[in-house]
Amino acid sequence: MENRTYNFAEFRLSVADGLLRSGNASVRLQDKPLRLLTALLDHPQELVTREQLRERMWDSRTVVDYEQSINVAMRKVRDALGDSADTPRFIETIARKGYRFLIPVELVDGPVRERARAEPNPVGRAEASSPADSTGSANHKPGLGKPAPRRLIAGAVVLGLLCAFGIGWYGSKSNALNGKDQVVHSLAVLPLQDLSPDVGQEYLVDGITEEVITSLAQALPVRVISRSSVMQYRHTDKAVTQIARELGVDAIVEGSVARSGDRLTVTVQLIDATADRHLWAQQYNRRLSDILTVEADLSQTIARQVHNTLTQRRPALAKPGPVDPAVYELYLLGRYHWNKRTAPDFVKAEHYFHQAIERDPNFAQAHAGLADVYAMAPSYGPYSIADGAAKATAEAQRALSLNDELAEPHATLGLVHLATVSEWPQSEAEFRRALESDPNYANAHHWLAYDLMFFGRRDEALAEISLARQIDPLSAITTADEGAFLYASRRFDDARVRLQRAIDLAPELGQPHATLSLVELESGHSAEAMREARAALALDPDNPRTMSEVGYVMASTGDAGRAKELLAKLQILALEGSSNTTFPAMIEIGLGQVDQAVDTLKDHLIPFAQLGLGLASLSQWHAFDALPSNAHYRELVAGAVKLSPANSRSPGH
Numbered sequence: 201m202e203n204r205t206y207n208f209a210e211f212r213l214s215v216a217d218g219l220l221r222s223g224n225a226s227v228r229l230q231d232k233p234l235r236l237l238t239a240l241l242d243h244p245q246e247l248v249t250r251e252q253l254r255e256r257m258w259d260s261r262t263v264v265d266y267e268q269s270i271n272v273a274m275r276k277v278r279d280a281l282g283d284s285a286d287t288p289r290f291i292e293t294i295a296r297k298g299y300r301f302l303i304p305v306e307l308v309d310g311p312v313r314e315r316a317r318a319e320p321n322p323v324g325r326a327e328a329s330s331p332a333d334s335t336g337s338a339n340h341k342p343g344l345g346k347p348a349p350r351r352l353i354a355g356a357v358v359l360g361l362l363c364a365f366g367i368g369w370y371g372s373k374s375n376a377l378n379g380k381d382q383v384v385h386s387l388a389v390l391p392l393q394d395l396s397p398d399v400g401q402e403y404l405v406d407g408i409t410e411e412v413i414t415s416l417a418q419a420l421p422v423r424v425i426s427r428s429s430v431m432q433y434r435h436t437d438k439a440v441t442q443i444a445r446e447l448g449v450d451a452i453v454e455g456s457v458a459r460s461g462d463r464l465t466v467t468v469q470l471i472d473a474t475a476d477r478h479l480w481a482q483q484y485n486r487r488l489s490d491i492l493t494v495e496a497d498l499s500q501t502i503a504r505q506v507h508n509t510l511t512q513r514r515p516a517l518a519k520p521g522p523v524d525p526a527v528y529e530l531y532l533l534g535r536y537h538w539n540k541r542t543a544p545d546f547v548k549a550e551h552y553f554h555q556a557i558e559r560d561p562n563f564a565q566a567h568a569g570l571a572d573v574y575a576m577a578p579s580y581g582p583y584s585i586a587d588g589a590a591k592a593t594a595e596a597q598r599a600l601s602l603n604d605e606l607a608e609p610h611a612t613l614g615l616v617h618l619a620t621v622s623e624w625p626q627s628e629a630e631f632r633r634a635l636e637s638d639p640n641y642a643n644a645h646h647w648l649a650y651d652l653m654f655f656g657r658r659d660e661a662l663a664e665i666s667l668a669r670q671i672d673p674l675s676a677i678t679t680a681d682e683g684a685f686l687y688a689s690r691r692f693d694d695a696r697v698r699l700q701r702a703i704d705l706a707p708e709l710g711q712p713h714a715t716l717s718l719v720e721l722e723s724g725h726s727a728e729a730m731r732e733a734r735a736a737l738a739l740d741p742d743n744p745r746t747m748s749e750v751g752y753v754m755a756s757t758g759d760a761g762r763a764k765e766l767l768a769k770l771q772i773l774a775l776e777g778s779s780n781t782t783f784p785a786m787i788e789i790g791l792g793q794v795d796q797a798v799d800t801l802k803d804h805l806i807p808f809a810q811l812g813l814g815l816a817s818l819s820q821w822h823a824f825d826a827l828p829s830n831a832h833y834r835e836l837v838a839g840a841v842k843l844s845p846a847n848s849r850s851p852g853h
Contacts, residue, residue, distance in 0.1 A: 384451040386424075388449045405457045466485075592612055
């Protein structure tokens, strides 16, 4: 190794004699720890992969247990520095990848500076002197034998990563994805890692991950896994091939984000998960204020690289203009809390979206985010459904007036229409419009499935909820709702499988236990039904749907006292406007109070009778099968039909 000297923090490392000095103390490093440390010092604040360390520490003829040997050398380096893997000051472990030296390094002398200037980006840019390199061969694996100031192996489709963000781009080395065996049919963008020198940037990194997913989902004619599924891999040590198997994809995008002031450095890579090989690596550097400006160009570039074709649905994407960094950060903070789906986080999300709008009233995404808060919050706390629907509608319409291409506001309007009697016929069109903008928007598929079930189109609903699950395979809620739809279709064995899978995905979630209790009840397994009902109530005691399903099971199995307690709570919630009348009516039927249930449901049943849809909206629960034989129900329906004949929409329309 060459005669080089490095200064960092209180340390000074002399490569010639292998001495690491701090004040008057010194320690001599053995060859392999010395090679490992200098590899990191040559690339401070950058990822150095284990493969690159192997190439730096051994020649190609050496046969050793590289993984174990690197681990041993790393422990010796950390011991010499007094560093810790759990709370690193100097060396951070990057899961599934390698290591990063966390602080700046000064090179005191040696030839490295000159060579670094001569070789600025051996991974991200083809070298003119090498014809083989200019082809972008995937077999070229640069080592660390020649240090460079910027070696960020990351890769490819997140060129899309900041495809969505315009985080600038340099030249790239990639495989041409034109070969038949390389066509990507499904893709997952793993959570980008936060390599920022300052703490507290998780919201920004998560936001960029989400926007990359959205951008690629819109631009690519392939299945792109949704945010909620990939975020479960934020801190995993699983291999890329295993993650790909669990998500059912053949390509993976992974990378990192480092923010310093108003500058962003984003590194990404595209991996062929079937062969476990890198296809493309890329680095982006831009100002935060320009984060959205090149979204369309980069999205189309990614589409060509991944699939060698652009979707015919959207041959070009509109180019967004610059965005105020402060507005964008407030928006990302809002989305960060909205995605947590708790009542306190909805309050925080509303606060941040309002702040973003105050700074820039024309930032469409902030209005869309606020609409989502108002639409979803009533499902997670004591919020008025009617008030939420009115506010959600106003904000969604404002967002669309600013940018009609956004998928989220259309889906939110569809959800609001579905919850408002006079607007039922308009709901499907909004969900379809959202899916035109983003065919991979899992929420739109999920909510459209409810819409179809609501209007009696059960087979279409099952197909749509299945699509939502394929896009969001690790979503316990989507999986649980597919189980509920299978229950509605009386496919009890299939429903049981899906509901158990949802429980495995989220043991803390009460809803799948509640629906499973209905499955067991109607399968003749009373003891199992009560066990699942109690589990659901213990986990989710304040959710109206959970209370109604559990209350019906308890009423049907003889625990009338507990069922009546739940009924009283639901009646109060319905009067306050934070729940609907379907839920207390379900328990009333379980208690044998069918006439009372009809009165409870009157405002719900009459519009459906006038539309000629009967009990379609209640077909998700078999408890309501008791209504057609009830004289009071038949009188109600007959009177409604006389007042207003069926119109507008019918099953299968």
